[in-house]
Amino acid sequence: MKILVPVKRVPDWQIKLKLLPDGSGIQTDGIKWILNTFDEIAVEEAIRLKEKGVVTEIVLVSIGPEEVRARLEYALAMGADSAILIKHDGPADSDLASRAIAEVFKKGDYSMIMLGKQAIDSDANQTAQLVAARLNLPQACFASKVVVEGGAATVTREVDGGLETIKVPLPCVVSTDLRLNEPRYAALPNLMKAKKKPFEVITLDSLGVSADVKVRVRGLSTPSARKAGRKVSSVQELVEALQNEAKVL
Amino acid sequence: MTSILLYIQHVDGKVLKGTLSALTAARELKGPWKADTIVGIALGPGAQSAAQEMLSYGLSSARYSEDALFQRYRAEPYARAIALAARETSASTVVALASSTGKDVLPRVAVLLDAAQASDIIGVNGDGSVRRPMYAGNIIAEVELSVPHRVVTVRSTAFAPALQEGGGSECSELSLAGDPELHEQPRFGEVVGYEISKADRPELSDASVVVSGGRALGSAENFEKVVFPLADAFGAAIGASRAAVDSGYAPNDWQVGQTGKVVAPNLYISVGISGAIQHLAGMKDSKVIVAINKDPDAPIFEIADYGLVADLFAVAPELTEKVLGLRS
Numbered sequence: 193m194k195i196l197v198p199v200k201r202v203p204d205w206q207i208k209l210k211l212l213p214d215g216s217g218i219q220t221d222g223i224k225w226i227l228n229t230f231d232e233i234a235v236e237e238a239i240r241l242k243e244k245g246v247v248t249e250i251v252l253v254s255i256g257p258e259e260v261r262a263r264l265e266y267a268l269a270m271g272a273d274s275a276i277l278i279k280h281d282g283p284a285d286s287d288l289a290s291r292a293i294a295e296v297f298k299k300g301d302y303s304m305i306m307l308g309k310q311a312i313d314s315d316a317n318q319t320a321q322l323v324a325a326r327l328n329l330p331q332a333c334f335a336s337k338v339v340v341e342g343g344a345a346t347v348t349r350e351v352d353g354g355l356e357t358i359k360v361p362l363p364c365v366v367s368t369d370l371r372l373n374e375p376r377y378a379a380l381p382n383l384m385k386a387k388k389k390p391f392e393v394i395t396l397d398s399l400g401v402s403a404d405v406k407v408r409v410r411g412l413s414t415p416s417a418r419k420a421g422r423k424v425s426s427v428q429e430l431v432e433a434l435q436n437e438a439k440v441l
Numbered sequence: 442m443t444s445i446l447l448y449i450q451h452v453d454g455k456v457l458k459g460t461l462s463a464l465t466a467a468r469e470l471k472g473p474w475k476a477d478t479i480v481g482i483a484l485g486p487g488a489q490s491a492a493q494e495m496l497s498y499g500l501s502s503a504r505y506s507e508d509a510l511f512q513r514y515r516a517e518p519y520a521r522a523i524a525l526a527a528r529e530t531s532a533s534t535v536v537a538l539a540s541s542t543g544k545d546v547l548p549r550v551a552v553l554l555d556a557a558q559a560s561d562i563i564g565v566n567g568d569g570s571v572r573r574p575m576y577a578g579n580i581i582a583e584v585e586l587s588v589p590h591r592v593v594t595v596r597s598t599a600f601a602p603a604l605q606e607g608g609g610s611e612c613s614e615l616s617l618a619g620d621p622e623l624h625e626q627p628r629f630g631e632v633v634g635y636e637i638s639k640a641d642r643p644e645l646s647d648a649s650v651v652v653s654g655g656r657a658l659g660s661a662e663n664f665e666k667v668v669f670p671l672a673d674a675f676g677a678a679i680g681a682s683r684a685a686v687d688s689g690y691a692p693n694d695w696q697v698g699q700t701g702k703v704v705a706p707n708l709y710i711s712v713g714i715s716g717a718i719q720h721l722a723g724m725k726d727s728k729v730i731v732a733i734n735k736d737p738d739a740p741i742f743e744i745a746d747y748g749l750v751a752d753l754f755a756v757a758p759e760l761t762e763k764v765l766g767l768r769s
Contacts, residue, residue, distance in 0.1 A: 325553065
C-alpha cells in the first residue's frame with residue numbers, strides 16, 4: 193500500500209526565537225530549520241511499516257518556499273521514496289495545507305495519510321483532522337501505536353485519562369504523537385543518495401487550490417516573563433512561606 | 442439571530458469543569474462576534490442531564506442525543522452531530538474545551554461548517570481577535586478569523602469556570618434525520634480498547650494542587666515512593682516531566698508540558714525537574730510554584746516562587762511529614 197506523509201519545515205526548537213521589531217513575525221534570517229518533530233515521527237513510522245512489508249511506497253508532501261527542499265531531502269534520506277513540494281511563498285494556515293494535501297491524496301492511490309499531530313511552530317493541532325474531514329475519511333489522532341492489517345489500522349491513542357485503542361478502515365488519516373517511535377538519523381551517504389530520488393515541484397494552482405488563508409496572524413508578542421522568587425534554605429522555611437506568605441497551605 | 446454553540450463535554454452526564462471555562466470564553470466572544478445567544482449540544486450516555494444542567498449556566502437552549510451512535514466518543518459521528526446542531530441552532534460559532542476530545546473533533550466540525558479554527562485560545566480581545574500560544578508557549582499570537590463561520594478550542598486554565606445564571610428552559614433531543622450520512626456511513630472508526638489510569642486522585646487538569654516528579658527520581662519505584670505520598674499529603678494531582686514519562690516512571694497522561702497537559706493550579710510543586718522550556722510551557726501560569734532540585738542552576742528556579750536546592754530524597758519525605766502534621 194502507498195502512504196502519503198505530509199511534513200512541515202519549522203524553526204529548530206532549540207534556538208531562541210526573536211520577534212521582528214514590528215511583531216509581524218519571527219526573525220528567520222540565518223536560523224536553523226528542522227523537520228517538524230511530530231512529522232519526523234510520522235516519517236519514521238511509515239518507514240517502519242515499509243520495513244514490515246505493510247507499506248510499499250512512501251510519498252512525502254510539503255508546502256512552502258524552495259528552501260523546504262532540504263527538509264524533504266532529509267526525510268528522503270531517512271527512507272521515504274519520493275517527494276512533492278508545493279511551492280508557495282505566501283502565508284499558509286492549517287486550512288490551506290489541508291486543502292492542498294487533500295488534492296494530492298486524490299491524485300494518487302493512497303491507503304493512508306500519516307502526519308504529526310501538530311507543528312511545533314503554530315501548535316494548531318488541526319491539519320490531520322481537517323484533511324480527514326475534507327476527504328470524508330476516518331481519523332486516528334494522537335497515535336502511540338499503529339498496527340495495519342486486514343484493510344484496517346488499529347491505533348492506540350493518547351487521550352486525557354489514559355489510552356484508547358480504535359480500529360479504523362483504510363483509507364484513513366493517522367496523526368502521530370511523541371511516544372510512537374524514536375526517529376532514526378539520516379546517514380550522510382543516504383543524504384547524497386536522497387538527491388537522486390524522485391522530487392516533484394508543483395504549485396497550488398496546478399492542484400486547483402486557492403491560496404486564501406482564513407486565520408490571519410495580526411501580531412506576535414512574547415508572554416510576560418514570570419519573575420524568579422527566592423530560595424529557601426530548609427523544608428521548615430518552605431512550609432512557613434507557603435503558610436504565611438503564599439497562604440496556600 | 443445568530444448563536445454560539447457550546448460543545449458540552451461530560452462523563453456520564455457529569456459536566457467537565459473545563460466546559461464551564463469554555464463557556465466563559467464563549468460569553469467573552471458573544472459581544473465582539475455579534476452573537477445573540479449561547480446554546481449547547483451534549484452527546485452520549487447522560488447527555489440529557491448534562492444539557493439540562495448547562496441550562497442553569499445561562500444557555501438559551503440545549504440539544505442532546507443519547508443515540509447508540511454516540512455510546513463512545515468517535516470523531517466522525519460526533520463531528521457530524523455537532524455540525525448538525527450548529528445548523529439547527531443557527532450557530533455561526535462552535536466553542537469547545539481544548540481537551541483531547543475537543544482537539545480531535547473540532548477541526549472536523551470546521552470542515553463540515555466551512556469554518557476557520559483558532560486552537561487553544563487563552564484570551565479574547567474587544568475587537569474580536571483572539572490570543573493563542575505558539576512555539577510551545579514562547580510566543581503569543583493575536584489572530585483573526587476572517588470568515589463568517591468559526592470554531593474555537595479553549596485552554597481551560599486561561600478562563601475561570603462560568604458561574605450559574607438564569608437561562609432558557611428548552612432542552613430538546615437532536616433529530617438525527619437532518620444528516621442521513623450519520624446512519625449510512627460505514628466508514629466510522631470503532632473503539633476496541635480503553636485503558637484508564639487510576640483515578641483515586643484529583644484530575645490533573647483541574648486540581649488545585651499539583652505535585653510533579655522528574656527524571657531525578659531515577660526509577661518508577663522512587664517516583665511512587667517519593668511523589669505519591671507528597672501528593673497525597675497535599676490532596677494533589679500527580680504530574681510528571683516528559684523525561685520522567687519517557688523513562689517509564691509515570692504514565693503518559695500525567696505529562697505536564699506543551700505536548701502534554703497544561704495546568705495552572707494554585708500550588709505547583711516540582712520535584713527533581715530541571716525545567717525544560719517544553720515543561721515550563723505547561724505549568725508557568727500556576728499561581729505559586731515550588732521547585733525542589735539539587736542543581737542550583739536548574740532553569741526551573743528562574744520561574745519558581747520558592748526554590749529549595751537540596752537532595753529531593755531527603756527533603757521531599759520531610760515535606761510530606763510536615764504537611765501531614767499540619768493537616769492532622
